[in-house]
Amino acid sequence: VNLHEQLDDVFEAISPAPAPIEATMKRGTRIRWRRRVVAVTGVAAVVAAAIGVPLTVHWQASPAPAITRYSVTVRPPGPHAPANERGTEFKPCCVDG
Amino acid sequence: MKAELDEGFRTFMHGRWPAMVRLAYALTGDQGHAEDLAQTAFAKAYASWPRVIRAGNPDAYVRQIVINENNNRFRKRRVRELSTDSLPETSIPGIDLASRTALLGALKILGPRQRAVIVLRYWLDLTDAETAIALGCSVGTVKSQASRALATLRQHAELVEGDLR
Numbered sequence: 553v554n555l556h557e558q559l560d561d562v563f564e565a566i567s568p569a570p571a572p573i574e575a576t577m578k579r580g581t582r583i584r585w586r587r588r589v590v591a592v593t594g595v596a597a598v599v600a601a602a603i604g605v606p607l608t609v610h611w612q613a614s615p616a617p618a619i620t621r622y623s624v625t626v627r628p629p630g631p632h633a634p635a636n637e638r639g640t641e642f643k644p645c646c647v648d649g
Numbered sequence: 650m651k652a653e654l655d656e657g658f659r660t661f662m663h664g665r666w667p668a669m670v671r672l673a674y675a676l677t678g679d680q681g682h683a684e685d686l687a688q689t690a691f692a693k694a695y696a697s698w699p700r701v702i703r704a705g706n707p708d709a710y711v712r713q714i715v716i717n718e719n720n721n722r723f724r725k726r727r728v729r730e731l732s733t734d735s736l737p738e739t740s741i742p743g744i745d746l747a748s749r750t751a752l753l754g755a756l757k758i759l760g761p762r763q764r765a766v767i768v769l770r771y772w773l774d775l776t777d778a779e780t781a782i783a784l785g786c787s788v789g790t791v792k793s794q795a796s797r798a799l800a801t802l803r804q805h806a807e808l809v810e811g812d813l814r
Contacts (some may be wrong), residue, residue, distance in 0.1 A: 555802075559772040562749045563671045569684060571666035578689050580695025587696065639701050 661707055662691050669711055675768040677717045678757050686722070690714035693739055716765065716783050735756050762786075763798035770795055 626639030633640075669690060673683035676705050690711045701707050756764055762784070769780045770791065777795075779789045 556774065557766075558752055559768070560677070562752050563675050565749055566667075566671050566674050566680065566683075566727065568667050568670035568680075568744045570660050572688060573662050576662065576691045576697055577658065577786065579688070579692035580698070583692055583696035590723075 654698055654702070657702065658695055665703075665708060665711065666691070669715055672712060672768070672773070673715050673719070675756075675772060676716070676761075676765055677722075678753065678764075682722075684719050686715055689718055713783060716769070719761070719765065720784070759798050759801060763801070764768050766791055766794040767798050767802075 624641070626641055629637040630638060630640075655669045666687065669687040670680075670683050671754050673686040673690075674680055677683050677686060694707060694711045701710050704710060756767065759767065766780060766783055769783055770777070775783065777788045777791045780789045784791070
């Protein structure tokens with residue numbers, strides 16, 4: 553008697569309970585729904601990441617706009633200034649000089 | 650269409666349930682676990698039934714799930730079986746070592762992987778390569794596990810007398 557036949561004898565002697573077909577089908581349906589929920593959640597997560605990550609990265613990567621403040625000192629136009637002149641730049645260095 | 654698929658599944662499960670429970674029993678050594686394992690495998694097959702049918706070999710599909718679920722059972726729950734020096738069944742005088750009880754006892758002292766190799770390789774008659782694919786390991790591992798398992802079984806020599814391939 554070889555091992556195959558001995559194993560056959562052992563396992564063929566097992567008498568399983570009747571097949572729980574309807575219960576198995578219900579369980580299978582639940583598994584199917586769970587898979588669908590997981591798939592939809594996964595797709596939603598990927599879409600959210602695809603939109604959200606570039607926005608976040610862009611927001612973090614772009615430098616804050618440089619705020620340059622110009623301080624201009626002008627003198628009001630003189631009485632003989634051209635009509636379109638609004639003012640004359642005041643240069644402190646020239647005054648000092 | 651769905652009714653047809655469901656009817657096909659019912660017929661398939663009705664026909665293959667005993668064989669899958671026996672396979673699960675061969676892998677687990679426990680009838681309760683075996684029936685649970687087989688039901689899980691059929692439920693997973695039903696969850697993808699149209700795809701399983703299209704693939705053309707539902708029997709192999711369910712069998713593979715049984716094997717995978719058994720592997721997962723050992724991974725997740727850290728079920729361990731410890732080897733023992735002696736088997737109560739074999740130590741009882743007058744009991745033929747080739748009896749069902751003795752062989753079951755001998756299989757139970759094997760680790761889960763070795764038992765799976767013996768079951769797939771020597772009971773289901775899969776090749777080394779097919780066994781390796783089913784268990785997700787290399788052909789070399791199958792050969793070494795089979796060799797160790799047979800060596801363990803040979804300690805109870807009457808169990809494995811005959812033409813082992």
